Amino acid sequence: MTKHDVKNMQGVHHGALMYAQEYKDGLMDRREFLSRATALGVTTATAYALIGSEPAKAAAHAQQGGTLRYQMEVRAPKDPRTFDWTQLATVTAGWLEYLVEYNSDGSFNPMLLESWEANDDASVYTLKVRPGVTWNNGDPFTAEHVAFNFTRWADGTAEGNSMAARVASLVDPETNQAAEGAIEVVDDLTVRLNLLNPDITIIPGISDYPAAVIHPDQDPNNTIGQQLGTGPYLCTQHEVGVRATLERNTDHDWWGYAAGKGAYLDRIEFIDYGTDPSAFVAAYAADEIDLNWESVGEYVELFDGLGLVRSEIPSGFTIVIRPNQLATDADGKVIFEDKRVRQAIAMAVDNEVCLELGMAGYGIPADNCHVGPMHPEHAPEVTRIPYDPERAFELLQEAGMADYEFELISIDDDWRRNTTDAVAAQLRDAGFNIKRTILPGSTFWNDWTKYAFSSTNWNHRPLGVQVLGLAYRTGVAWNEFGWSNPEFDALLNEANAIADADARREVMAKIQAIVIEEGVTIQPYWRSAIRHHKPGFVGLERHVADLPQLYKMGIAAS
Amino acid sequence: MGLFILRRLGVMILTALCLTFIVFTLTNLEPNLEKLAKNQANARMTDDQVISWLDNRGYNDPMLIKYGRWLGVLPHFTREEDGEVVYSRCATPGTTIEEAGSFCGVLQGNWGWSTVFQNEVLEILGVRGWQTAKLMFFVMLVMVPGALIVGVLAGMKEGSKLDRSLSTFSIGTTATPEYVSGVIFISLLASPMIGPNWFVGSAQTAMDNITFENFTLPVLTIALYGMGYIARMTRASMTEVMTAQYIRTARLKGVSFQQIVLKHALRNALIAPFTVIMLQLPWLLNGVVIVETLFNFKGFGWTLVQAAGNNDIELLLGVSIISVVVVLVTQLISDIGYVFLNPRIRIA
């Protein structure tokens, strides 16, 4: 696979070639290169070849068959495009598959697509559908189905459809539907996307967990009752909050068998133990589970002590503790209007302490700008305003807010709550007057974008610009910061188009600097994504973005 | 007697109506509906989307009308677009709008649809209730004989050392709430880190297969807290009986102490505890909720927590009907039982 001749390279996107050069010049790390090159339609193998390397091989081989017991919250199913929890997608992934998959090494692999290509300025994408894929009702999978799904995703009027923001460059802002001519079926196996503006995030967007591909006959709200999909499993039991079971669909010839993809296990049981990790300890001790969803904080060592295998990956999972710049208090005062107050908050908090108390040290400190080393475009030279509690209090006094009582809100769980408590304690130490409020999970999300001062967790996204576009751009739905900065918006547009490394890093450096300087948020650390499993399994490694890749799981061949 | 039961039944229905209306009102307050919408559709929904979501499902109608619909005395909510019915509350997933009748309340046997579990409320209550019934059976099996033995032994001889020790023990158990004893049990007897690992700190597997290891701790945790109270009642009743005239007579006649306790005292001493045990049943629900949460046993109490936490209106109403009926039925049984056991009381 490493020997790709020059002829083969000619079909490769010029951007990818440029990136390869940058990688060789040391301007870009491997992860960044893989993300950027594969997002443009270069296969992972080619991408590795471009830089003279090869993908890591699976360490152990799996045997066919077996059962896996997986501790995971089993949530009420709903329309896939409205999924707001990866756990939902993990169950449906048994039969609902994705066009593209995103991998922990940063690369994008085609799944139901065979390949894709972007034009030079990333405004037209040509998608090739994988031939030979069939639905489990016997229908062949065609370009029409792909177009149907894109149209569904682009429907901004549907309640709770978060895919619309991911394929925003297809959506006509007038009608809030897919723009006329944007999704074009060329032939049975080819779809062309004509984007309204250049967008390098569209492939990362359709690899995300709500982008499960469904059949046009499917009732999207009844995915469990009518399991129409392309995948190797079927859900034979589904009881919300209790358990769900996937079993191999023996009547269906999954395309992946021929492609050597795996799907080793015969049966996967998801067992719900709630959200309290001490229950997982009991479950492991009682030999009721083989794999847990996530290990956080102190539990990491606890699970290690039980003789379990730890799977750890540095990721973009993070938390922001942010003021909302539009929020007003009971007297109508805009609390965080003054930049000095926001800066004071950021300066009073030592991010290392948050990491220690919130995550038991599992992760790396961050720089309050929500772009980090796991993102390809991160500019590492831009750092936070230095920690200086005395100066913070002076700023607060200058702004006349020294006596003001700030209410700091968080959700009631383990690490989010502890981190927010750590922030509150440090602010108090610096002289702030802080009141802490903790809301139960069921209530917290009601107003999460509107709380004056609160913490929110954010998932890993392949590109740094994705989160910035989802949450920091003026007026977007998830802009919980109440922040609007035209200069930032313009720079973000620039960063979404393609440019060479120096220019791009320059833009990102500016973006990061603005976010930090404006005191938009405290973003204390990037936490390591960790989970544990019993020895004797393969393919159970934690995914960098928790995306479901059930077909990789198996029992190790003895 | 028949009239008495009939009257009690009337009161029961009235109570159930009042209570469900209160629950209905509390769960249908505006902030709760917003929570429901965000749970159902998308946690990160805008305000306008919330309002349209609620409007489209009839949640914004007047309270009494909604309650009437739930009860089944008013026709259910339908939404029409261009003269065509596009949404009907009776059409639970799986049935089409045409199939759905126009009344679908509790009176029609339709307890509604759980928004959290995506299932029929009645079915959930059946499955979960059965789990809790098993738990309660074992709790009763441990608690009642234990409490009676402790109470009778203590009450046999008031003021003796045995009485003092057992009374202190009963007081101790009533002073140890489930969330304290459960926590201590798990850490001492079921932790892989410290102490002997005799039991399992999770009752997850007990839902399909009850074993000594996985069910002892939850049962013990509930039983212990309830035991003290019944034991003290039994002791009080026993001491009263032991000072009664006919016992004294028996003693003077030279009947052995054993004979007195077993043949004469016991039967009369157990009347009062019987009512207490029956009344204890609903009170145990508290313990069930805590223990099911602590031990991950998915029964009725766990369902209650899930329903309340997510504002699952119809499930919550179902849960409250069941608990109210349990409370009232046990009260009724305890009254009737008291009459049967105590020949001195007759109710017209």
Added chain:
Amino acid sequence: MEPLTWTGNMGDVLDPILGITAIALLLTSVLAIVMSFATTTERVTVNPDGTIAAQPGLRGLTAKAQVYSLYAFLATVVAYIVTGMVVGWQGGGIVGGAMQAFTPVWISLVVLFVASFYYKRKLGLYGKLFDSTIGMIGFGLVMFWVFTAFYAGIFDMIYMHDPLTQVSGMKNKVPGTPMPDVDAAPYPFYLLGGDNLARDVFSRMVLGSTIVMQIAPLATLFAFMVGITLGLPAGYYGGKLDTVLSFMANLILAFPVILLFYLLVTPEIVLTGLPNYMALILFIFPLIFVGVLINSRYRTQPKTRNLYLGIAMAVGGLIYLSLVMDQGAPKPIFRLWPGGLDLFDIPGQVLIVFVSVVFVNSPTVFRIVRGLTLDIKTRDYVAAAQTRGETPWYIMLWEILPNARGPLIVDFCLRIGYTTILLGTLGFFGLGLPPESPDWGTTINDGRRLLSVFPHPAIVPAVALLSLVLGLNLLADGLREESLRD
């Protein structure tokens, strides 16, 4: 600095003694119980002079042995306390440090017990408590926490670290761990270790008592006011009033407590202003109670009555309005009262907990009071008062109520314990009190998650809660026994 051991130097001497006395106490207790089975009757001999002498026998011996080993055990415990008070953590390790911290509580307890014991014949039911060992132990436990709450809450004594300050490096540290920066710290150790957020477990436990001691007795008192104000007329008049009130009480009682709390104590309900409305209704009962109490007593002397009633209503009214009105309430009606006259605001979450606890407890109190009234109203002295032409409210409040005080006081003690457990239950489900609050229920809930690795953050408040509730139960038991002897 070195980490502290549990008992330090003083343990070298006292620990073995404690072990021996404890074993002795255990053995003699078991023996005494066994003996009480074995021999049923005491040998009684009648002396020639007509006196009766009971021979102590084996049973008497074991009983005596038990008493002596109990004394020995208690003496050792006292030795720990006294030595600890003197030597502190330097000589007494963790226990010594803790005993020294509690110094003001020990002194107050000794003063209280000595004084009460000396004057016990003049103190009525309270004095009789000191005739019962169980009652005294219970009273001691309760007063320990009352004094702790008092000194910690008002004088900032006993605890040494701020309950909310998190010290980096102290997360989940075992008891007796020294502070990382000893010179800057107010106290060189975390006596009972650090919790999950590196806060001092000991200080949180001490300050937790302040919160519990504020809410539980006060909420119980309010529940009693409501229950008495409604229960007396229901029992006295009977009829329709009784039917309606009893139905409502049964209605609330038929509610599973936990369901009620889940419905009431949520942030959404606070938003609707419901707790404020409930406070508006529930908190007026004490005002009515006091008003009627004074009015019925001084009805015949209008001048005195007006004076007392005026003072009571003015003070009570101000407190009532301060309690009910909240300048930050979601509904404008609760902000009517001018802020200057609003003495204190109770945060919505605390208010809802308080109101809910009162709401849940009042129907039971109502039923008890109603039952007692039904019983007492048939007595002669009630009939006498009726013939005297006293008003019904005078009879209820000044004839019936004082005669029902015995069972009511006993129930009051038990109910405070029950309320404490209830508050803990709320904390267990994360409902109710503010999340950082050091109250015991919340801390147990926080600590239980890591219980199997770090037991101390959960065990310490659990033991505290256990001892208080146990104390209240023992106290109630002692009171019941003594009041029955009347």
